[in-house]
Amino acid sequence: MxxxxxxxxxxxxxxxxxxxxxxxxxxxxxxxxxxxxxxxxxxxxxxxxxxxxxxxxxxxxxxxxxxxxxxxxxxxxxxxxxxxxxxxxxxxxxxxxxxxxxxxxxxxxLQPKDPYQRARTRIWTDFVTSRIIPGYHRFLQHQGEDGLQEKREEFLGFLKEFTKEMDSEGPYFNGKEFGAIDVILAPWAVRLWVFDHFKGGLGIPEKGKGGDDETTWERWRTWSEAIHKRKSVIETLSEREHYLPIYQRYAEDRAQSELAKATRAGRGVP
Ligand SMILES: N[C@@H](CCC(=O)N[C@@H](CS)C(=O)NCC(=O)O)C(=O)O
Structure with missing residues (x-):
């Protein structure tokens, strides 16, 4: 069987x-x-x-x-x-x-009216699929301290790249209006607590402590806060305690082969 x-x-x-x-x-x-x-x-x-x-x-x-x-x-x-x-x-x-x-x-x-902005939504959707989500999994599944910081930095590098493309005022990616590109990343943005819980911290600097990247991180914080407050995001989330056992499996070495298999088959994992 x-x-x-x-x-x-x-x-x-x-x-x-x-x-x-x-x-x-x-x-x-x-x-x-x-x-x-x-x-x-x-x-x-x-x-x-x-x-x-x-x-x-x-x-x-x-x-x-x-x-x-x-x-x-x-x-x-x-x-x-x-x-x-x-x-x-x-x-x-x-x-x-x-x-x-x-x-x-x-x-x-949710899709911008302007064809140029719609095309950009596709470009950055692809970036979420091909960079941010795989980077999230590499960071979450990494075992031990050795090499963990590289995985963290790789992941944060992708978040920075994404953030630099945002409208400078915001709060959303394209400005005042919540749109498809926000929808595409939002579920992972509201699951970043897993790194504090399992990997010793996500590593986004606190307000005022971002050094050369402070403007970018400040913009990320504005976006992330707006996403966490969005009604549709909140109302499609369950209680954290029920996500925990799922992520624990990926974070603590028990589902590595499942993760590798799913990634090879082009499937996602929670
Ligand atoms: N590329 C798919 C990924 C969907 C996906 O992998 N969903 C997972 C749950 S989060 C699933 O159904 N997994 C079942 C399996 O791997 O057999 C999409 O964007 O809809």
Whole structure:
């Protein structure tokens, strides 16, 4: 028999503010979000749905058990998966764009109107996928003190690069309006506490202590605070205690092979 995935026994449902959001979206609806409450890729899509007040049905599944209902829609059995008019769609970055196009009358518009800004959103979305998220995993999975600081600096370097592209006033990436590029990184921004908890600190300098990078870190802090206060972000988060065992596995050497396998297969991990 195949060995159970270490995350197969994760907490079965959303808790805290996210549980209230789930409750409000229990009724049957033709737009269905197949979700794992803990998953940052899901949270992107969930934030977009909540921001735009789109009606949908929330369906909790454990993607490590892969129920038939999920596999029938998405052969890879990943969350998030959407069912739209009886048709399946998946990949979080595609879904965030899709919701904007499929529900054009719903505001706020998350994609910038200006084609240049829209193209920049794609460039920096790619940067989150190809640099920030892998850097986050390398830092989180690093074992021992030796070499940890290099992983930390690599990750912070990516955050700085991203931050330098932000509108100088903010608070959001493109200025006053919350948009798709904010949605794309927000789930990881609200999970950075894992480094304080497991890796001896994230390492972003305190206010006034950023040296040559102070302006960049100040801009990061402005963005991060705005993200942490955003209603749609808060209302799609569960209680921290239930994320802890998941991250503990990745931070403490127990899921390294799972992480390597998932990364090779182009899948995300929580
Ligand atoms: N590239 C996908 C990643 C989605 C993903 O990997 N989700 C994880 C949960 S956070 C999953 O479903 N994992 C199940 C598995 O690895 O089999 C996206 O952006 O939607």
């Amino acid at each position: 195949a060995k159970a995935h270490p995350d197969a026994d994760l907490h079965p449902e959303a808790t805290g503010p996210a549980a209230r959001t789930v409750k409000a979206h229990e009724p049957e609806h033709s737009l269905k979000l197949y979700s794992g409450w803990f998953c940052p890729f899901v949270q992107r899509v969930w934030i977009a749905l909540e921001e735009k007040h789109i009606q949908y049905q929330y369906i909790e599944v454990n993607p490590y058990h892969k129920p038939k209902s999920l596999l029938d829609l998405n052969p890879r059995g990943l969350v998030p998966t959407l069912e739209y008019d009886n048709k399946p769609l998946y990949e979080s970055t595609v879904l965030v764009e899709f919701l904007e196009e499929a529900f054009p009358d719903h505001t706020p518009h």
